[in-house]
Amino acid sequence: MLTPSELQRLIEIITEEVIAAQRAVQPGHCACHSVMIDCCPDRLRGVLDAGASRLGLHAPGGAPGSVAAMIDHTLLKPDATRADVEKLCREAAEFRFATVCVNPAWVSLAASRLRGSGVGVCSVVGFPLGATTSDVKQYETRRAIFDGATEIDMVINVGALKSGDLRTVERDIESVVEPCHHCGVVSKVIIEAALLSDEEKITACTLSKAAGADFVKTSTGFGPGGATAADVALMRRTVGSDMGVKAAGGVRDLEGLKAMVAAGATRVGASAGVKIVTETRGQKMIGPSQGGY
Numbered sequence: 001m002l003t004p005s006e007l008q009r010l011i012e013i014i015t016e017e018v019i020a021a022q023r024a025v026q027p028g029h030c031a032c033h034s035v036m037i038d039c040c041p042d043r044l045r046g047v048l049d050a051g052a053s054r055l056g057l058h059a060p061g062g063a064p065g066s067v068a069a070m071i072d073h074t075l076l077k078p079d080a081t082r083a084d085v086e087k088l089c090r091e092a093a094e095f096r097f098a099t100v101c102v103n104p105a106w107v108s109l110a111a112s113r114l115r116g117s118g119v120g121v122c123s124v125v126g127f128p129l130g131a132t133t134s135d136v137k138q139y140e141t142r143r144a145i146f147d148g149a150t151e152i153d154m155v156i157n158v159g160a161l162k163s164g165d166l167r168t169v170e171r172d173i174e175s176v177v178e179p180c181h182h183c184g185v186v187s188k189v190i191i192e193a194a195l196l197s198d199e200e201k202i203t204a205c206t207l208s209k210a211a212g213a214d215f216v217k218t219s220t221g222f223g224p225g226g227a228t229a230a231d232v233a234l235m236r237r238t239v240g241s242d243m244g245v246k247a248a249g250g251v252r253d254l255e256g257l258k259a260m261v262a263a264g265a266t267r268v269g270a271s272a273g274v275k276i277v278t279e280t281r282g283q284k285m286i287g288p289s290q291g292g293y
Helices: 004-023 041-049 082-095 104-114 134-147 158-162 166-183 198-210 229-239 254-263 273-280
Strands: 071-075 099-102 120-125 151-155 186-190 215-217 244-248 267-270
Touching: 004 166, 004 198, 071 082, 071 244, 071 273, 082 099, 082 104, 082 273, 099 104, 099 151, 104 120, 104 134, 120 134, 134 151, 134 166, 151 166, 158 166, 158 198, 166 186, 166 198, 186 244, 198 215, 198 229, 215 229, 229 244, 229 254, 254 267, 254 273
Parallel strands: 071 099, 071 267, 099 120, 120 151, 151 186, 186 215, 215 244, 244 267
Antiparallel strands: none
8 A cells, every 4th residue: 555645646646647638739630520630540440450449549659550560579588599680670571560679689780670661679678677776777778779779668666666666666767768758769668567456557657657658568578477458458547548558468369469459559569470460461370470478
């Protein structure tokens, strides 16, 4: 349970978010049907064709034109080789995934292989435990951006959150979000939902939003559990439509992706991206999928 001072801090953060939302300029309207521009059904056709029944419409990076454009094609195994990473990049360029997601040591290689392809490079910070200090996470972020990362997935200080030290958690997130914003890089906050109570998940998402992160993300894929539709739905309700929600860990086929999108995910991290896209095309997957999470 939160102490009175911690609860007061959380209330203050939520109040600030509500006031900011009220002051925000309302979006324009679509020329074709006089409702908010981002809800035009033509923009959602690819995801709807995949079977989605509910979407987060106004989140950054939301509702792409194809299933592949929702997927961070992921390879985070510690024993991944140069050849594995190069294969990941070739697949990403061929299938037009949103990004490849690789460990920091491979960012420079991935960026060089994907230059001009339109596919971004995502890297991880404080991964997979989140237990490094904020200044180290900030350096990791700056170095990954220098090497060519266009998106950063950072792991929160889970222990600080479970200790009720909300200010430390908020500063930890800010240490990564700040350089990302400065460099025009997308920031995602991994809350490792399987380790948290629902109250802690809500707190983590609220702090991420207050810190200015672009996405909240369910899992590292290396914890005790991966993405669940229930966690995605809870995270979406908490952050509203102003942020992206990334589901990662255990999304291995098209049905799994559909469930996450229906719950409110706007991005999915998966090592089975090729399998998922071939399923949308009615093709049979041949051979093992790329390893990762």
